[in-house]
Amino acid sequence: MATTFAYKVRNSDGKVLTGTLDADNTALVANKLRAMGYTPIAIDQKAAVSFKTEITIPGLSNRVKLKDLSVFCRQFATMIDAGLTLLRSLAILAEQADNKYFGKIIDEIRLDVEQGLSLSQALAKHPKHFSNLFVAMVKAGEASGSLDRTLLKLADTLESQVELRGKIRSAMAYPVAVLCLVMLIMAAMLLFIVPIFSKMYKDLNGTLPLPTRIVIGVSHVLTTSLPFVIVGAVISGYLLRRWLKTDTGRAAWDRTKLRIPVFGKLVQKTAMARFAGTFSTLLRSGVPLLDALDITKETVNNTVIANGLEAVAEGAKQGESLTQRLPDHPVFPSMVVQMMSVGEETGALDDLLARIAIFFEQEVSATVDALTSLLEPIMIVVLGGAVGTMVISLYMPMFNIIKLIK
Structure with missing residues (x-):
């Protein structure tokens, strides 16, 4: 366990400085001080404070952003x-x-x-x-x-990655917040409002409209089996997370993300920006081509694109050009394939990849701005539609209440 040492040192200007360091022994403290450019004068062990403890929160205290x-x-x-x-x-x-x-x-x-x-x-x-x-x-x-x-x-x-993530989160924050609000309102109505109407309609003879029966049925399940519903939801969520961590689940989820209307294009553009930026940076830093492809494949965070890069790497090992196998993977836009082909022919692949990254980063920014302005009215319609549908379902029997009473 590391011990705290109080030290007194002299810097290059001859000024005496004091402070503390944590280390296993005085020799390590002396080595550390010399590495920092100081000349040790005195090193003394500080008395331990028994009541001082360090509080760590798993998942938060040990994170590096x-x-x-x-x-x-x-x-x-x-x-x-x-x-x-x-x-x-x-x-x-x-x-x-x-x-x-x-x-x-x-x-x-x-x-x-x-x-x-x-x-x-x-x-x-x-x-x-x-x-x-x-x-x-x-x-x-x-x-x-x-x-x-x-x-x-x-x-x-x-x-650049931090900025890109921030843009994606800003695009997703509003719909996620509205979706959570809709679920809370629906749950509150099903648990507290619908049972009141259910008791009122129970004494009526006749058949209730189908939407009303569905709402009352769902409410009955929630009110009578809420603990089982919660446990089932938690278990389902846990199993889903475990499945998504498998190769099959991850591949299926990545394919699904690319097919989601509107958001699929955003996912694709984000992945293209990450792929081109990472590949360009590695090539400019002098990393060999095949090593750069392997590293980029691990950092694109999408198995569909990773499979395409793996095919490219296999082709490169056999002497093929980088873009020969890319057309077999539609996730790579034709513009990317053409620009990479030109870059390979002119020997400026890293430069053209950097331009591709800038282009898609701008596309992501424009898409996020468009989504932000478009999603607000859509989410309002979704919220109003969900609540309105439930209210209408509950009040439908009222329109025929005279016929139901005998």
Whole structure:
């Protein structure tokens, strides 16, 4: 377990500084301070505070957001460009990280580098937080001696992904909120309002209209078997999530997303922007073509597109052009195929892929804006239609109440 040490050091200007560090022993504290460019004067162990505990929330306290990675890349690139050593840069980044969990990970990476691993090898030990794309680009930057420029490219890529996700979420937020509101209103009516009408119609002879019988039947099931309905819904949701994590379920869901009216096009454009941007960034960083295809296939987040890229990679291994097999996969628009073909012929594939990414990012932005303005009236109609249909179903017998009373 790490112990807290109080230290007194002298910096390069001769100024005496004090502070605290967590480490297993004084030797590690001294090494860390020297890596940060300080000369240790005194290192003393602090008394432990027994009542102090660190509260962690699973799934929240141990998360590293894309924004954290983006800031890390930009600051890391700036420090390297300024002439700081790799170890000192990592030590400073670990100290000043706002996300304390991420700071611990950076410190572990620094220790691995200090023990002789390359930066890419140290990053690869944390696959949960550093993707294959991240590790491959850092490895290419190390090999080419341009790690600072590679980190800046990574920061641009991550920021682009953050922006793209934000646009998608903004498009989905309104319909999801309205859908939840509709479900709450319908559930409240079925549980509290419909039973009142059901008791009133129970003493009437005659046959109720079909819509009324359906509403009353659903209400009866909910009111008499609500615990079973909730348990069934939870179990169904759990089984659905388990199925979606399988290869078959994931493939089926990805195909379904592409076929949803309106939203399917948005999913396709988003995936194309991610594919072109990632592929372009990897090629510009010096990653070999086949490796770039494999990494891009893992990052597109859609099995339909991943299958197309796998076919492209198989064809490339056999000496085929990149675009020879793409027409067999309709998820790739003809414009993408044609531009990639031109890029391959002219030797400017990375540049044309970057242009494709920019084009589809603009398309996503335009689609989101159009959806935002279009969905508001549609959702209002859906909300009014759902509630209105139920109200009409309940009041239909009233129009024939005289005939029902005997």
